[in-house]
Amino acid sequence: MSDFLVELGANPTASNLIKRLGLPLPMPQRLDRGKGPWPERPLEGRTVVVGAAVDQVQCFDVLAPALAEAGAAPFVQGPTGGAWSAAAEAWGRPVTPLEPGACPEGRIDALVFDATGAATVDDLRALFHFVQPRIGQLAKHGRVVLIGRDPAETTSLATGAARRSLLGFVKSLAKEIGGKGATANVITVAKGREAALAPTLRWLLSPRSAFVTGQELALRSKVKAPTTVPTTRPLEGKVVLVTGAARGIGEATAQALSREGAHVLCLDRPADAEPLAAVARAVGGTPVLADVTAPDAAATILAAAEAQGGLDVIVHNAGVTRDKTLAKMDDARWDLTLDINLRAVLELTEALAPHLREGGRVIALSSVAGIAGNFGQVNYTTSKAGVIGFVETAAPKLAKQGITVNGIAPGFIETRLTAAIPVATREAGRRLSALAQGGQPIDIAEAVTFLATPGSWGLSGTVLRVCGGAFLGA
Amino acid sequence: MNSSRPRAVVVDGVRTPFVRSFGAFLDLDAIELGKLAVAALLDQTGLDRTLVDAVVWGGVVLPAGAPNVGREIALDLKLPPSAEAYTVTRACASGLQAVTNAVAAVERGEADVIIAGGADSTSNAAITLPPTFVRKVGPVAMSGKSSVQDYFRLLFELDPVRDLIPSKPAIAERSTGELMGESCERMAERNAISREAQDAFAAASHHKAAAAIASGRFDREVAAVTVGRGTRIYRDELVRPDTSVEKLAKLRPAFRRGGTLTAGNSSALTDGAAAVLIMREDVARALGFTPKAAFRSWAYVGVDPADQLLMGPAIAMPKALERAGMQLGDASLVDIHEAFAAQVLSVLKMLGSKAFAEQRLGRSAAVGEVDPGRLNVHGGSVSLGHPFGATGARMVTTMANELALGKAETAVLGICAAGGLGAAAVMEAV
Numbered sequence: 001m002s003d004f005l006v007e008l009g010a011n012p013t014a015s016n017l018i019k020r021l022g023l024p025l026p027m028p029q030r031l032d033r034g035k036g037p038w039p040e041r042p043l044e045g046r047t048v049v050v051g052a053a054v055d056q057v058q059c060f061d062v063l064a065p066a067l068a069e070a071g072a073a074p075f076v077q078g079p080t081g082g083a084w085s086a087a088a089e090a091w092g093r094p095v096t097p098l099e100p101g102a103c104p105e106g107r108i109d110a111l112v113f114d115a116t117g118a119a120t121v122d123d124l125r126a127l128f129h130f131v132q133p134r135i136g137q138l139a140k141h142g143r144v145v146l147i148g149r150d151p152a153e154t155t156s157l158a159t160g161a162a163r164r165s166l167l168g169f170v171k172s173l174a175k176e177i178g179g180k181g182a183t184a185n186v187i188t189v190a191k192g193r194e195a196a197l198a199p200t201l202r203w204l205l206s207p208r209s210a211f212v213t214g215q216e217l218a219l220r221s222k223v224k225a226p227t228t229v230p231t232t233r234p235l236e237g238k239v240v241l242v243t244g245a246a247r248g249i250g251e252a253t254a255q256a257l258s259r260e261g262a263h264v265l266c267l268d269r270p271a272d273a274e275p276l277a278a279v280a281r282a283v284g285g286t287p288v289l290a291d292v293t294a295p296d297a298a299a300t301i302l303a304a305a306e307a308q309g310g311l312d313v314i315v316h317n318a319g320v321t322r323d324k325t326l327a328k329m330d331d332a333r334w335d336l337t338l339d340i341n342l343r344a345v346l347e348l349t350e351a352l353a354p355h356l357r358e359g360g361r362v363i364a365l366s367s368v369a370g371i372a373g374n375f376g377q378v379n380y381t382t383s384k385a386g387v388i389g390f391v392e393t394a395a396p397k398l399a400k401q402g403i404t405v406n407g408i409a410p411g412f413i414e415t416r417l418t419a420a421i422p423v424a425t426r427e428a429g430r431r432l433s434a435l436a437q438g439g440q441p442i443d444i445a446e447a448v449t450f451l452a453t454p455g456s457w458g459l460s461g462t463v464l465r466v467c468g469g470a471f472l473g474a
Numbered sequence: 475m476n477s478s479r480p481r482a483v484v485v486d487g488v489r490t491p492f493v494r495s496f497g498a499f500l501d502l503d504a505i506e507l508g509k510l511a512v513a514a515l516l517d518q519t520g521l522d523r524t525l526v527d528a529v530v531w532g533g534v535v536l537p538a539g540a541p542n543v544g545r546e547i548a549l550d551l552k553l554p555p556s557a558e559a560y561t562v563t564r565a566c567a568s569g570l571q572a573v574t575n576a577v578a579a580v581e582r583g584e585a586d587v588i589i590a591g592g593a594d595s596t597s598n599a600a601i602t603l604p605p606t607f608v609r610k611v612g613p614v615a616m617s618g619k620s621s622v623q624d625y626f627r628l629l630f631e632l633d634p635v636r637d638l639i640p641s642k643p644a645i646a647e648r649s650t651g652e653l654m655g656e657s658c659e660r661m662a663e664r665n666a667i668s669r670e671a672q673d674a675f676a677a678a679s680h681h682k683a684a685a686a687i688a689s690g691r692f693d694r695e696v697a698a699v700t701v702g703r704g705t706r707i708y709r710d711e712l713v714r715p716d717t718s719v720e721k722l723a724k725l726r727p728a729f730r731r732g733g734t735l736t737a738g739n740s741s742a743l744t745d746g747a748a749a750v751l752i753m754r755e756d757v758a759r760a761l762g763f764t765p766k767a768a769f770r771s772w773a774y775v776g777v778d779p780a781d782q783l784l785m786g787p788a789i790a791m792p793k794a795l796e797r798a799g800m801q802l803g804d805a806s807l808v809d810i811h812e813a814f815a816a817q818v819l820s821v822l823k824m825l826g827s828k829a830f831a832e833q834r835l836g837r838s839a840a841v842g843e844v845d846p847g848r849l850n851v852h853g854g855s856v857s858l859g860h861p862f863g864a865t866g867a868r869m870v871t872t873m874a875n876e877l878a879l880g881k882a883e884t885a886v887l888g889i890c891a892a893g894g895l896g897a898a899a900v901m902e903a904v
């Protein structure tokens with residue numbers, strides 16, 4: 001599924017011509033999604049600028065070793081002693097101090113601002129003064145990441161306001177820098193969850209988060225931190241179930257998971273046996289033929305998992321649309337959509353969760369439509385909003401078992417389903433986003449993969465939008 | 475150690491002088507150099523050669539026609555045919571690998587007397603024709619049915635540029651394509667090792683080696699050899715007694731414009747060989763030998779070659795020390811292979827860093843500072859030269875003699891090697 005404007009923009013002659021003629025065409029930047037498995041040092045050779053308003057520094061102890069281990073030799077505005085000099089020594093990544101407002105030479109690949117201490121409206125000016133002079137130098141595919149605290153953890157009006165305002169900052173900034181394929185996001189860190197910051201930041205700064213922009217990733221899960229967090233082949237030894245794996249997002253997800261070391265149980269309905277077998281063969285996984293709504297589905301899955309020694313991760317990806325306006329909606333459309341998209345998620349989780357091994361993960365696909373609504377999709381959006389409710393309710397319940405539960409809300413993704421949408425609607429869906437293009441199945445697959453890894457332990461009960469900064473429901 | 479297990483000891487060690495590649499040893503390949511060292515060892519110890527159970531040899535640039543250098547040495551020197559032999563290759567740690575393999579074999583009861591060592595001759599590195607040449611010419615040349623026309627057709631098929639220009643040998647990492655000096659330039663930068671510090675380290679290395687030669691300290695471990703038409707080579711030729719920080723400061727960077735590594739603070743391409751006699755302790759004593767040293771432990775590690783290629787010793791040395799139940803401060807002597815002054819200084823910085831220990835080794839305290847007076851007391855590869863496979867055996871020999879001379883109780887060795895490998899060993903006096 002190709003996007004004509006992305007292709008055109010990638011052709012220097014064409015894009016130059018369009019710019020010169022002043023044609024009112026958006027020129028979306030072809031996204032850099034990374035290649036191959038997660039690298040050991042994704043930030044090697046990258047220009048990373050880190051800052052915090054002085055006396056607001058709370059996360060430098062985590063940031064310094066995380067960035068050095070990822071291969072960055074960062075430029076730091078603020079105190080560079082302590083954690084920075086220790087990390088520089090341990091990893092051989094010297095830190096360059098940066099005056100307020102000063103820029104390193106050349107393009108900046110990432111701007112990271114520790115706003116965890118932001119407590120007043122004045123503190124927000126420090127953020128403005130950190131980003132503003134440097135944003136012009138942000139490279140193509142660049143990253144802006146703000147780190148804040150959970151607004152729910154304060155009773156101070158000013159602090160609550162300051163904390164929440166970070167999201168507004170990145171929402172607009174995402175739209176301003178989306179043209180160069182760059183993204184802006186916030187990580188909010190609950191007290192005591194600081195250690196979860198490193199793997200989350202590493203993923204957000206990597207090309208694997210290319211279609212995530214204008215979002216908040218809230219680290220406030222109640223699960224215990226894993227003893228080790230692998231940075232490469234993070235899913236080694238894990239057995240992962242992916243429902244609806246025969247094609248589209250499910251297929252891409254199976255590929256990405258297996259690329260990072262997982263054994264994938266590829267599930268789809270018996271009618272899709274052929275494409276499913278091909279996917280399972282390609283990823284070295286196990287094909288599981290079952291209808292997610294069938295009463296014996298869980299037993300079939302458990303038997304397949306048993307053969308691999310157990311089950312670690314459930315990815316609820318199977319889903320259908322049966323569009324009609326509510327006035328014309330019949331029982332069959334309603335029931336099929338609700339049964340597959342929501343009931344199966346609930347029932348399979350209930351049946352499988354007790355069997356998950358330590359560090360289990362449940363990931364369910366919702367949809368931006370489930371947040372924003374869509375004409376002719378009352379049944380679909382009801383089911384997808386229900387998934388969000390499931391995620392929010394299941395997370396605290398399963399935390400005791402060390403299982404995290406998260407949702408992913410894809411925006412406009414180039415698949416068989418979206419290719420069937422009429423041209424005008426399709427174009428609107430693609431362009432009305434910060435990145436001005438549709439996502440690829442791999443973008444969802446990468447987000448699922450991250451949520452499946454041990455390093456995502458800080459996230460639970462959240463719904464991550466992978467939507468390119470879609471204007472809908474934002 | 476389990477007391478019922480036999481202990482292996484270093485009885486003696488001898489090496490050829492080390493000379494610059496393409497110099498006096500030009501005509502000698504690794505086998506010939508190895509024979510010189512082993513013959514000198516047999517000569518110096520007066521060992522009954524029928525007692526030799528095995529030869530374990532280390533090498534990096536192996537002769538293509540006879541890669542089992544150890545066996546060729548044994549056969550050429552008329553050791554008994556029963557003296558089995560093999561050859562190990564672990565880049566610059568090959569010599570140490572040969573020695574620790576021999577020690578392990580003796581301590582497991584597989585053998586009583588083993589000659590271990592290593593040799594390399596960069597002067598005799600094979601220059602290979604492109605594989606496309608081999609694939610085109612091979613079928614015609616190997617077939618009995620090839621006609622004259624086939625050979626003529628072949629002449630037209632060969633591309634003079636692609637098929638005939640041989641590849642230039644270089645010390646480049648296969649996985650990254652980076653020259654070792656380029657990798658070390660990055661290490662110097664990342665660990666903030668200055669040009670001045672490197673030059674000072676290199677000058678000290680030369681001065682210590684020169685002093686060891688002048689005092690006769692090396693006479694017990696360097697054997698004069700005869701080459702060509704009776705030319706005698708008595709001593710190491712790369713050592714410059716008269717060098718100074720000022721002189722070294724004038725050299726140009728060798729690997730990168732604006733870099734800090736020069737020919738003066740890097741080890742040179744060198745030809746040479748070293749051999750060590752390893753025996754079961756009671757056998758050695760029964761034969762009337764006075765053992766010089768034994769091994770408490772060793773460790774081999776690997777790191778990502780694309781990261782800090784030569785940092786291996788900073789991981790391997792703490793590991794070997796831990797296995798020996800020791801701290802770095804307990805070791806009377808420290809001997810670190812000097813591939814480059816910058817690499818030794820980087821490793822020393824890591825060993826002395828608390829942050830490195832915490833974040834890389836999972837330890838709460840730094841491995842330790844190394845007192846310069848205990849480090850590489852008679853110089854190292856920067857001054858003496860570095861025939862890849864021989865260096866480990868040279869270091870074992872020098873340390874064994876220090877321990878035998880009663881100057882030290884224990885010594886810890888550290889070697890970095892291509893491929894991101896690191897090696898370390900702890901030796902003790904007996």
